Amino acid sequence: xxxxxxxxxxxxxxxxxxFFFMLIGAFVYFRGSALATAxxxxxxxxxxxxxxxxxxxxxxxWRGVAAGSRGWLGATLALGAIFLYGQGREYWALFRQNVTxxxxxxxxxxFTLTGIHALHVxxxxxxxxxxxxxxxxxxxxxxxxxxxxxxxxxxxVIFAVVYLWTFV
Amino acid sequence: xxxxxxxxxxxxxxALAAGYLYFAHGRTALQTCSFLGGIVVLLLDLVxxxxxxxxxxxxxxxxxxxxxxxxxxPPLWLLGIPGSAAERVLQRRRVxxxxxxxxxxxxxxAAGVGTMLAWHIPALxxxxxxxxxxxxxxxxxxxxxxxxxxxxxxxxxxPRRLAPLAAVVYLFGACTACSLLGxxxxxxxxxxxxxxxxxxxxxxTLRLIRTGWGLDARTDQQFGGLxxxxxxxxxxxxxxxxxxxxxxxxxxxx
Amino acid sequence: xxxxxxxxxxxxxxEIGVLxxxxxxxxxxxxxxxxxxxxxxLSLPGLNFLAPETYNQVFxxxxxxxxxxxxxxxxxxFGVYLVPLMIGASDMAYPRLNALTFWLQFFxxxxxxxSFFAGGAPDxxxxxxxxxxxxxxxxxxxxxxxxxxxxxxxxxxxxxAVNFIVTIxxxxxxxxxxxxxxxxxxxxxxNSVLILFALPALNAALxxxxxxxxLHAHFxxxxxxxxxxxxxxxxxIFGHPEVYIMVLPAFGMISEIIPVFxxxxxxxxxxxxxxxxxxxxxxxxxxxxxxxxxALGRVFISVFAAMSMLIAVPTGVKIFAWxxxxxxxxxxxxxxxxxxxxxxxxxxxxGLSGVAFATVPIDWELTDTYFVxxxxxxxxxxxxxxxxxxxxxxWFPKISGRLMDEKMGRWNFWLxxxxxxxxxxxxxxxxxxxxxxxxxxxxxxxxxxxxxxxSTFGAVILGLGALVFICNILASLAFGTxxxxxxxxxxxxxxxxxxxxxxxxxxxxxxxRSRRPLWDVxxxxxxxxxxxxxx
Numbered sequence: 001x002x003x004x005x006x007x008x009x010x011x012x013x014x015x016x017x018x019f020f021f022m023l024i025g026a027f028v029y030f031r032g033s034a035l036a037t038a039x040x041x042x043x044x045x046x047x048x049x050x051x052x053x054x055x056x057x058x059x060x061x062w063r064g065v066a067a068g069s070r071g072w073l074g075a076t077l078a079l080g081a082i083f084l085y086g087q088g089r090e091y092w093a094l095f096r097q098n099v100t101x102x103x104x105x106x107x108x109x110x111f112t113l114t115g116i117h118a119l120h121v122x123x124x125x126x127x128x129x130x131x132x133x134x135x136x137x138x139x140x141x142x143x144x145x146x147x148x149x150x151x152x153x154x155x156x157v158i159f160a161v162v163y164l165w166t167f168v
Numbered sequence: 169x170x171x172x173x174x175x176x177x178x179x180x181x182x183a184l185a186a187g188y189l190y191f192a193h194g195r196t197a198l199q200t201c202s203f204l205g206g207i208v209v210l211l212l213d214l215v216x217x218x219x220x221x222x223x224x225x226x227x228x229x230x231x232x233x234x235x236x237x238x239x240x241x242p243p244l245w246l247l248g249i250p251g252s253a254a255e256r257v258l259q260r261r262r263v264x265x266x267x268x269x270x271x272x273x274x275x276x277x278a279a280g281v282g283t284m285l286a287w288h289i290p291a292l293x294x295x296x297x298x299x300x301x302x303x304x305x306x307x308x309x310x311x312x313x314x315x316x317x318x319x320x321x322x323x324x325x326x327p328r329r330l331a332p333l334a335a336v337v338y339l340f341g342a343c344t345a346c347s348l349l350g351x352x353x354x355x356x357x358x359x360x361x362x363x364x365x366x367x368x369x370x371x372x373t374l375r376l377i378r379t380g381w382g383l384d385a386r387t388d389q390q391f392g393g394l395x396x397x398x399x400x401x402x403x404x405x406x407x408x409x410x411x412x413x414x415x416x417x418x419x420x421x422x
Numbered sequence: 423x424x425x426x427x428x429x430x431x432x433x434x435x436x437e438i439g440v441l442x443x444x445x446x447x448x449x450x451x452x453x454x455x456x457x458x459x460x461x462x463x464l465s466l467p468g469l470n471f472l473a474p475e476t477y478n479q480v481f482x483x484x485x486x487x488x489x490x491x492x493x494x495x496x497x498x499x500f501g502v503y504l505v506p507l508m509i510g511a512s513d514m515a516y517p518r519l520n521a522l523t524f525w526l527q528f529f530x531x532x533x534x535x536x537s538f539f540a541g542g543a544p545d546x547x548x549x550x551x552x553x554x555x556x557x558x559x560x561x562x563x564x565x566x567x568x569x570x571x572x573x574x575x576x577x578x579x580x581x582x583a584v585n586f587i588v589t590i591x592x593x594x595x596x597x598x599x600x601x602x603x604x605x606x607x608x609x610x611x612x613n614s615v616l617i618l619f620a621l622p623a624l625n626a627a628l629x630x631x632x633x634x635x636x637l638h639a640h641f642x643x644x645x646x647x648x649x650x651x652x653x654x655x656x657x658x659i660f661g662h663p664e665v666y667i668m669v670l671p672a673f674g675m676i677s678e679i680i681p682v683f684x685x686x687x688x689x690x691x692x693x694x695x696x697x698x699x700x701x702x703x704x705x706x707x708x709x710x711x712x713x714x715x716x717a718l719g720r721v722f723i724s725v726f727a728a729m730s731m732l733i734a735v736p737t738g739v740k741i742f743a744w745x746x747x748x749x750x751x752x753x754x755x756x757x758x759x760x761x762x763x764x765x766x767x768x769x770x771x772x773g774l775s776g777v778a779f780a781t782v783p784i785d786w787e788l789t790d791t792y793f794v795x796x797x798x799x800x801x802x803x804x805x806x807x808x809x810x811x812x813x814x815x816x817w818f819p820k821i822s823g824r825l826m827d828e829k830m831g832r833w834n835f836w837l838x839x840x841x842x843x844x845x846x847x848x849x850x851x852x853x854x855x856x857x858x859x860x861x862x863x864x865x866x867x868x869x870x871x872x873x874x875x876x877s878t879f880g881a882v883i884l885g886l887g888a889l890v891f892i893c894n895i896l897a898s899l900a901f902g903t904x905x906x907x908x909x910x911x912x913x914x915x916x917x918x919x920x921x922x923x924x925x926x927x928x929x930x931x932x933x934x935r936s937r938r939p940l941w942d943v944x945x946x947x948x949x950x951x952x953x954x955x956x957x
Contacts, residue, residue, distance in 0.1 A: 007591060008516060011584045015618045022626035022656060026641060029355075033647050102638030105647045112633050112641075340703075354722070387721050394725045398707060402732075405703050409696050416692030420601055 009143035013150045016120075020154050023116060024161055027109040031165075034106035038166045041099045041106070043090060050086030051159050053079045054121075058152045065145045070132060076148070077128045080121055087118050110162065117158060120151050172219050181211045188248070195250040203248025206241045213237065214307070223297065225377055227364040228392035230297075234310055235395060238284065239403045242314035246322040254324040271320050271328060273338055280317025281345045283309050288349060290360050297363050317342070321407055332415040336408050343404035350397025358386040433517035435502050436923060438524050440821065442499025445528055447892075449491035452535075454888060456484035458881060461845070465878035467866045477862035478545035479564070483534075485548030486568065489668065490575050491531040493806055497671040498527070498582050500813055501610045503821065505586060507916035507923060508604045510595025510931040515588040519581055526578030530571045537567035544568035547860060549657055550631070552642030552650040557635045566635060569628045576621045576628070583614035583621075595915070597934035604914045604937070605694060609674030612698050613667055616705065620663035627656040651716060658709040666705045668802060670698065672809035673740060676762050679816050680744050682912045683759035684751025687938065687950075690743040697736035704733040714785040723782055730780035734773060741770055756910075757831030761812035764839055768804025772797055775850065790860075793853025799846045811838065811891065818895070819909045823921045824902030830894040837887030844880025848873040913938035 027034075057079035064072030091111075094100075101111040127144045185207050192203070213219070213236040221229035258264050270276060287293055287306055296306040320330045321339065330338060359365060365385045367374065377383050383391065432438060459480050463472045472480060502520060506513055514520045537543045544564040546554045555565050590603070590611045603611070631653070633639035640646040642653045681688045688694065710718065710726035744766055753759065775797040779785045788794065811834070818826045852873050857864055864870055908917040916923075917940055918932050932939050936950035 008519075008584050008588045011587055011618060012580070015580050015584075015622050018619055019622035019626050022623050022659075023629070026626075026630060026652065026656075029649070029652060030647070101633065102640075105640060108633065108639040108641055108648070112630065112639060116629065336699075343703075382720075387719065390719060391721045394721065398725050398729060401703075401707065405700065408703070409700055412699055413692055413696045416601060416695055420599060 006142055006146060009146045013146065016150065017154075020117070020157075023113045024157065027113050027161060030105040030109050034104065034109060035166065037099060037104055037106035038110070038162070041094055041097055042163060042166060043093065044163050044167050046086065046090060047159065047163050050083045050090075051155065053086070054083040054152055054155055057083070058149055061145050061148050065141055073128060073132055077125055077132065080125045080128070080148075084118060084121055084125070087114065113158060113162070117151070117154060120154070124148050124151055170220060171217060172215050174215060177211065177214050181207050192248075192250055192253045194252040195248070199248045199250055201248075202244050206244030206248065209236060209244065210241045210311075213241070221373075221377075223303075224369045225364070225367045225373060226383065226392075227361055227388050228383070228395060231392040231395045234284075234287070234307075235400065237307055237310035238280070238314035238317075239400065241311060242318045243322055243403075243407075245315065246318055246324065249324040251324045251326070258325065267319075267328070270316050271323070273320055273330060273334065276316045276320050277338055277342065279313045281342055283313035284346065285349060288353075288360075293361050294363055297361075321411070332411055335411045339404045339408045339411075343401045346400040346404075347397050350393045350395070350400060353393025354390050354397060355393075358389040360389065364388060431521075433513075433521045434925060435506050435514045435517065435520055436821075436927075438520050439499045439501075439503025441524055442495045442502060442527070445524075445531070446492045446496035446499060449487050449495075449531060450888075451892075453484055453487035453492055454885060456480050456487065458885060460484060461878040461881040463862060464864070464874050466875065467864050467871050469863060472862060474862045475542075475545065478547075478860070479538075479543040481860060482544050482547055482550075482568075483538075486534065486544070486572075487531075488802075489548060489664075490572065491527075491534070493668045493802065494575070494579060495524075495527050495531075496810060497668070497806075498523070498579070500675070500810075500817070501586060501671060502582065504817065504916060505589060505607055505610055506593070507820075507919055507927055508607050508914050509590065509593060509598055510915050510928065510934065511589065511593040512926045512928070514585050515593055516585050519585050523578040523581035523585065526574050526581065530574030530578065533567055533574060534571035537564045537571075540564075540567065549661065551657075552631070552634075552648075552653040553644060555631060555635075555653070556643050557638075558643070558645075566632065569632050569635070573625060573628050576625050579617055580621050583617035586610050586614040587618075595931045595934050598939075601695075602934060602937045604674075605677035605688065605691070606671070606674035608695055609670045609677070609698055612702050613670040616663050616667050616670070616702050619706065620660050620667065623656055624660035624664075627653060627660065630656070651713075654713050654716065655709070658712045659706070661712060662709040663702075663705045665798075665801070666701055669806050670701070672765075672806040673698070675809045675813040675816075676744060676765055678912075678914065679758055679762045679812050680747050682816075682910050683754045683756060683762070684747050685754070686747055686751040688743065689746035689749075690739075691937065693739050694743045697739040700736040701733065704729065704736070708733055711780060711785070714779075714782050715789045727780050727782050731777060734777045734780075737773060741766060741773075756815065757826070757828055757835055758812045758815035760832075760835045761808050761815065764835075765805060765808040765812065768800055768808055768842070772800030772802075772804055775800060788853055790858055791853035792849040792857045792859055795859050796846050796849035796853060799842075799849070803842060803846070808838075811835075814891075814895075816910070817916075818898065819905030820916055820919070820921050820923070822899055822902070823905055824898050825905050825909060826894050826898045826902060830890055830897065834887055834890045834894060837883055837890060841880050841882070841884030841887050845877050845884055846880070848876050848880075852877075908940070911944075913941040915939055918943075 057076045060072050060075040060079060063069070064076055094107075099107050099110075101107050101115075124144070124147055127140075127147070131138075131141060131144060185204055188203050188207075189200075192199075195203075213233055218229055218233055222233045223230075258267060270279070287296065287309070296302045320328070321335055323329050329335070353360065429437065429441065432441075459472060460477070463469055463477055502514060502524075505511075535543075541562045542564045544550065544567065546560055546565060546568075550565060550568065553559055590607060594603075600608075630639070630641040634641050634643055634648070640648040642648045642650050644650055677688055677694060708726055708730045710723060711730040714723050714727075748763070755763075775793065779788065779794075779797070815826050815831060818824070852870065855867070855869060855873075857870060864874070905921045907919065907921055909921075910917070915928075915932065915934070919927050932943050936942055938950050942949035942951060
């Protein structure tokens with residue numbers, strides 16, 4: 001019998017890919033009316049730093065799976081947490097500028113898209129936590145790693161569409 | 169609206185037809201029809217009023233032209249090559265080497281899809297309309313990359329073809345890519361290719377297009393996107409179904 | 423409470439399958455009561471049996487219940503029960519996920535119905551168009567329950583799709599290649615891929631709606647820059663594949679039942695299998711036909727009109743294949759077969775009315791009239807529900823160990839067929855005469871009252887037929903003739919298991935060398951694989 005976990009996770013991620021595609025689509029759909037707010041409110045530099053952290057966490061995850069080491073997985077957890085912290089800071093800055101989900105189309109689409117993504121990151125961190133605490137099955141590591149790479153890949157697209165496309 | 173009987177195109181098609189008739193031994197009647205049909209379609213695509221409309225007036229006509237170059241002509245040609253002739257050519261080591269390199273699914277898929285995507289970058293597309301040499305290169309690249317793309321699906325030699333599931337994924341992926349581009353063109357504002365916003369050409373033709381056919385700039389871009397999206401996907405879908413149907417017809421070891 | 427504890431905590435696919443079916447049956451009765459309320463209110467013009475606001479809640483809940491709490495769960499239930507047996511496996515790939523997806527669907531349904539007690543059920547129709555669905559126009563919480571309930575249901579459905587694909591990919595008995603899959607299993611596989619691509623569109627739309635309603639976002643709220651059309655696009659990108667999701671497993675059931683009671687293998691197995699793929703792919707390219715009456719531009723809708731006509735072709739291929747299977751067969755009219763043959767006729771009628779809508783001017787005339795209501799009931803009830811009745815009679819012996827009573831079955835069949843056609847055929851006429859859908863009453867125009875009364879009368883007969891069905895189930899469970907492993911002399915692997923099957927399904931799985939493994943076992947002198955296996 002082939003290993004079961006990865007195929008199931010891959011299929012689930014396929015469904016998640018379509019889901020994020022629809023949310024990104026809504027962001028792009030409203031981009032015209034959102035662009036002004038986006039350009040003046042987003043912090044590209046800050047977001048880039050946290051993006052790098054998230055991408056690095058994929059590398060540490062890869063090392064963690066290859067070496068089976070808790071250290072690398074712990075680093076993944078830490079880097080993911082830093083990413084969420086960075087997102088939180090960006091949200092806080094936006095709230096202070098009066099950019100909220102109920103504000104204009106930028107707020108509507110930005111917070112929904114990045115918020116749902118952040119929830120996915122949080123879920124990934126919780127999964128890692130369960131695994132590291134010893135409560136989870138070791139064999140789930142491959143699936144969790146796949147999930148983590150996916151969440152990072154989605155962030156690359158979101159970063160490009162939301163941040164880079166606004167400023168470049 | 170005129171026919172553009174470009175001598176180089178006509179000569180090229182004649183030469184290709186002659187070469188085929190001379191070199192392709194062991195071909196069936198159906199294969200002959202397919203290959204020569206592909207040449208006829210190519211000729212029409214490049215010399216008929218479609219070409220005039222595409223060059224100057226209508227984005228959607230240009231999409232149609234490229235569609236034929238990438239999705240109609242190469243498959244007709246590949247289907248027209250007899251297996252025995254292909255095998256003989258592939259016996260030469262150089263040719264075999266090139267085939268092995270280019271027919272890796274990742275490579276051939278990227279060649280086909282990449283060429284399509286690249287030429288739709290506004291700067292590149294507009295440059296090709298403006299520059300004749302670049303335009304010829306563009307058309308050639310669609311033909312060549314189209315042939316490379318379709319080879320793993322329609323290779324005349326059975327063992328070089330993709331397995332059924334791989335073929336389905338390969339074609340479905342291409343269908344998704346052209347759908348995304350087509351949908352983007354359909355749903356976004358017109359003006360990706362400024363040359364078509366206010367075409368400068370014969371007033372009679374312009375009147376026919378804008379008033380007679382009702383194709384303003386926005387509808388034209390929409391239509392071009394739709395052509396890429398829907399008929400484009402139908403081509404890929406037909407290929408998928410043909411492959412799957414053939415798979416079901418094949419006998420299975422007990 | 424040992425029994426209850428067992429049922430609540432089970433991860434056995436057969437028990438979960440039964441849970442799905444029983445829950446769906448209960449919601450079918452509830453949805454049926456809602457339907458009767460609708461028909462009662464509409465039997466004559468100007469009635470006040472239901473207040474207008476109540477009527478809106480009732481038809482919304484009727485549609486949402488039938489689609490999300492009856493059809494989808496019961497198809498999942500049959501799938502979950504039968505797929506492992508048909509491929510010679512001992513359970514699904516992920517038994518605990520299997521249980522989870524059932525309970526998600528169960529609690530999604532409960533959440534939906536709590537809305538009645540929490541300020542009112544959702545009342546914006548089963549597809550909840552914006553801006554009606556926005557807080558400004560629907561301030562009460564009913565739509566929040568709708569969205570949240572559907573999110574739970576949708577997640578469950580996605581989970582079950584993942585489970586099906588992995589099960590079919592990895593747990594087939596040796597010798598059962600993809601080309602030898604029973605068509606019910608193949609359709610379930612394709613259907614699961616459809617689900618993976620379609621449900622996320624709904625989930626995204628629901629998240630966006632909830633953002634609008636609860637967090638004051640502006641996705642669909644035109645006054646603040648949002649777009650109601652976006653909701654329509656997103657919903658129907660889900661909604662059109664959804665109708666195929668509701669019918670492909672039914673096609674699979676018919677593909678199993680008709681051959682067995684014709685005593686012939688199915689005609690054109692390869693065509694039926696490939697056309698299923700065609701339907702799956704094409705289903706993503708037709709959604710705009712639900713929006714022809716929205717000013718989207720002629721070129722745009724023409725392309726989708728053409729695609730919508732095209733998608734009728736692969737389904738036609740299937741109808742042809744099933745009909746051809748009947749020709750020259752030695753037909754045995756069990757109740758299951760009666761329903762299966764009736765399916766062919768009813769579904770074809772539904773398909774024809776559907777294709778009519780692909781013609782844009784016809785759609786402009788008939789959209790949002792009772793013609794639509796007639797169309798989708800013909801495909802969903804005359805189609806899927808008839809196939810489910812057939813499947814119930816066919817597989818009940820396997821599930822329970824007893825045969826359903828054939829005499830009651832005849833009553834069931836005729837009451838349902840007569841009642842169904844009486845209820846819905848006249849609705850084509852009402853639609854052509856201009857009666858709009860989702861109206862709590864109508865003016866006393868010539869013919870409208872008479873036709874509506876006929877429709878209501880038909881609904882009563884249909885309801886009686888459904889009651890006979892329930893009685894048959896209960897009576898057969900108690901007193902039915904013992905069935906044995908293989909009461910129909912069928913050919914697929916589930917009939918090699920006991921009735922009901924052992925917990926691990928099979929002691930030994932029969933060898934699989936063709937599409938009809940049990941035929942090969944029973945006819946060692948003329949097995950299928952000898953006749954150049956395949957095709």
